[in-house]
Amino acid sequence: MTQETNTGRTRLSRSLVLQAAVALADEDGFEGFSMRRLAQELGVVPMALYKHVANKDELLDGMVDIVFGEIESPSIGDDWRSAMRRRAISAREALKRHSWAIGMMETRNPGPANLRNHNAVMGCLREAGFPFETAIHAYSVQDAYIYGFAQQEKTLGFQTPGDAGEAAQRRAQTIGSLDDYPYLAEIATKLPESGYDNTLEFAWGLDLILDGLDRRLQAIPLTS
Amino acid sequence: MTQETNTGRTRLSRSLVLQAAVALADEDGFEGFSMRRLAQELGVVPMALYKHVANKDELLDGMVDIVFGEIESPSIGDDWRSAMRRRAISAREALKRHSWAIGMMETRNPGPANLRNHNAVMGCLREAGFPFETAIHAYSVQDAYIYGFAQQEKTLGFQTPGDAGEAAQRRAQTIGSLDDYPYLAEIATKLPESGYDNTLEFAWGLDLILDGLDRRLQAIPLTS
DNA sequence: GACTATAGGTGTACGGCGTACACTTGTCAA
DNA sequence: TTGACAAGTGTACGCCGTACACCTATAGTC
DSSP: OOSOOOSSSOOOOHHHHHHHHHHHHHHHOSTTOOHHHHHHHTTSOGGGGGGTSSSHHHHHHHHHHHHHHTSOOOOTTSOHHHHHHHHHHHHHHHHHHTGGGGGGTTTSOOOHHHHHHHHHHHHHHHHTTOOHHHHHHHHHHHHHHHHHHHHHHHHHOOOSHHHHHHHHHHHHHHHSOOTTOHHHHHHHHHGGGGTOOHHHHHHHHHHHHHHHHHHHHHTSOOOO | OOSOOOSSSOOOOHHHHHHHHHHHHHHHOSTTOOHHHHHHHTTSOGGGGGGTSSSHHHHHHHHHHHHHHTSOOOOTTSOHHHHHHHHHHHHHHHHHHTGGGGGGTTTSOOOHHHHHHHHHHHHHHHHTTOOHHHHHHHHHHHHHHHHHHHHHHHHHOOOSHHHHHHHHHHHHHHHSOOTTOHHHHHHHHHGGGGTOOHHHHHHHHHHHHHHHHHHHHHTSOSOO
């Protein structure tokens, strides 16, 4: 056999490093995350990592591409609307699992999973009859919404109506008084009793956008 | 007079520090930005800053609130749709000027300008007849889109069709070959000649969303 | 105008970070 | 068995944020 004949610990590899990095960031958040902590987690000296990744930036690129790999890619020929919906929902879920990745999905150098996913999205739209420029627009709105929503969700940091109430109250305390902000005060009082749910919230906006895209598509004369 | 009788340099103040910080981040980007660089810029020793801000986090909170201050607040009673449109556009412009603020608008502790703006948005929607929960939804989609779009725009880093082509080519080189990604290849070839414009792109998605919100509003029985 | 409390600015130091560079060690093919 | 090369180590450097003790200029009181 050509592996696992090691003295004690298994040897490192690029993908092992990346996986461990994702796991560490998931647990400790992006603060706490450092090359040194990661090395420690792997029972290895910090510089050992540099035999497998060029530097921290490249490590992050790889980590982000792992997250992209967890996003459902539409198959070309799928019904565009339900394919887009599934992709968006799986993207949000991936970002909930790996919230450290939230500002990084569009910022890092694209890896293979990223390219594959984006190619599939664009392909699905084009084959569904979206003209080139409309497909670009459709793509842009959806991604802006998905990543923007993930940001919001991360910040608000509550999931259930109960949490929402708690968060609102914490805010109110920080601020001192909401007297000057009557409409924010309304949120603080009404949101807790409203059955707020992030998943439904995401779907509401997503469906609004998909409705809009459908309308734009319908409005196009079928010359193709 | 009770000020400006100083030996040489004017004295620091919280707002002076914040302004200088924004200016520095605008120039050098968020990389390059550090307490030590800022102190140097102000001709002062690093620790001097801590007499005016508690720590770097609080400094960032203040910087972000300056950006919020540059976003147009709707007046309650304004036509909701054009007020929302103006706010969204001014938000994008502010984020273009201060692109370091892009992942921070929703992440930092809210300052007064933030609260004022959000209160005004919510107020405008409520007074325009949006029921509470619909107003929350409307708010959520818009902000997700605005901040998500700003992210995208920052990353893509091109403004004109020419730049877009250049960027696409750079990407293609990095990747090696787009042969496996035919729909991305289409983007690389067609985008440059398409007259792509970020401002129009933003407006396309924004109007799609505002259309959708209008529809949702119309669909509500007027029981107040 | 002299006195003094205090707000503003300084200097030193510490522990953390990413990573360059020179080294030892373990592994596998010949 | 050997020797080349990949994997892991150790040390060191220059950055970072900031705690803490110190000095100093300023402004309000007499």
